[in-house]
Amino acid sequence: MFIQHFLLGLFLLAAGVVSLKYNYQLVGITGNISWVEKYLGAGSTYFFFKMLSIVACIAGFLYMTGLASPFFSWLLSPLAVFFPKPRN
Numbered sequence: 001m002f003i004q005h006f007l008l009g010l011f012l013l014a015a016g017v018v019s020l021k022y023n024y025q026l027v028g029i030t031g032n033i034s035w036v037e038k039y040l041g042a043g044s045t046y047f048f049f050k051m052l053s054i055v056a057c058i059a060g061f062l063y064m065t066g067l068a069s070p071f072f073s074w075l076l077s078p079l080a081v082f083f084p085k086p087r088n
Contacts, residue, residue, distance in 0.1 A: 002066075005063060005064065005066060006064050007062060007067070008060075008064075009060045009062075009064025010060065010064055011060070011062075012019070012056055012059060012063065013057055013058030013059075013060030013061055013064060014024035014056065014060075015056060015060070016053045016055075016056030016057035016058075016059075017053075017057060019049065019052075019053040019056070020050060020053035020054065020057070023046055023049050023050055024046070027045050027046055027049060027050055032045045033045050033048060038077045041047075044051055082087065
């Protein structure tokens with residue numbers, strides 16, 4: 001199980017780094033995203049892909065090291081008030 005987490009996390013991290021490096025070519029292949037351009041301004045498709053790439057790098061690293069579950073538990077813990085655990 002550890003090898004699967006490690007390899008998938010490494011793949012996600014590598015995909016994030018590659019998409020960060022080749023951001024201009026990625027936008028050339030996919031084209032502009034109209035709703036991003038509409039709400040964030042002209043040229044923000046590049047920014048959107050860069051932020052998505054950085055999130056992929058961070059998520060890949062967290063998943064690869066096994067820290068994804070504790071991190072998201074900590075991040076989403078304020079929402080536990082709205083979703084109480086069911087009683088048995």
